[in-house]
Amino acid sequence: xxxxxxxxxxxxxxxxxxxxxxxxxxxxxxxxxxxxxxxxxxxxxxxxxxxxxxxxxxxxxxxxxxxxxxxxxxxxxxxxxxxxxxxxxxxxxxxxxxxxxxxxxxxxxxxxxxxxxxxxxxxxxxxxxxxxxxxxxxxxxxxxxxxxxxxxxxxxxxxxx
Numbered sequence: 001x002x003x004x005x006x007x008x009x010x011x012x013x014x015x016x017x018x019x020x021x022x023x024x025x026x027x028x029x030x031x032x033x034x035x036x037x038x039x040x041x042x043x044x045x046x047x048x049x050x051x052x053x054x055x056x057x058x059x060x061x062x063x064x065x066x067x068x069x070x071x072x073x074x075x076x077x078x079x080x081x082x083x084x085x086x087x088x089x090x091x092x093x094x095x096x097x098x099x100x101x102x103x104x105x106x107x108x109x110x111x112x113x114x115x116x117x118x119x120x121x122x123x124x125x126x127x128x129x130x131x132x133x134x135x136x137x138x139x140x141x142x143x144x145x146x147x148x149x150x151x152x153x154x155x156x157x158x159x160x161x
Contacts, residue, residue: 004160005033005159005160007156008023008156008159009154009155010155011152011153011154011155013151014134014135014142014151017131017135017138019155020035020157021134023155023157024130024133026159027071027157027159028082031073032160034068034070034071034158035155036068037066037068037069037154038064038067038153038156039138039142039145039149039153040149040151041147045147047064047146047147061089062087063089063147064145065088065140066086066087067085067137067138068087069083069124069134069137070084070085081123081126082123082128082133083112084133084136084137085120085122086119086137086141086144088141089146090144093114094119094144095120097143098144101143105136106132106136108125109122109123109124109125110122110123110125111123120140138153
């Protein structure tokens, strides 16, 4: 039997992450759930849809990044660290590309994966403020986007039911 989830969607601006931070605090307390963040783009900048074959066999990454924060799950060994991920179409070595743009992985965070198709995965240091995580994701998403962005972001908050 599949677990049910509720999904809340709302817009926010990168310089005012308060609604996202509040949602993350709820999920953090429950040790379950995740948040996807997608930058806003103008309709005329919308990338053309990929072919079905490209998606199925090529693992095509999105031109507009999808940034994800996942709450650390509670288990037998305690609570796992939160993780973030960014799917993007700029290829491998995203950590280096971000650093060249002045967006560095904060001290104590550990990058887990930097793959050209599966994206970037980073383990967040315990105790990191949610506002710092959102700021990193927004900055990284802006650098890794292949289309112009509007400055607004859409949050999808996935809560366990």
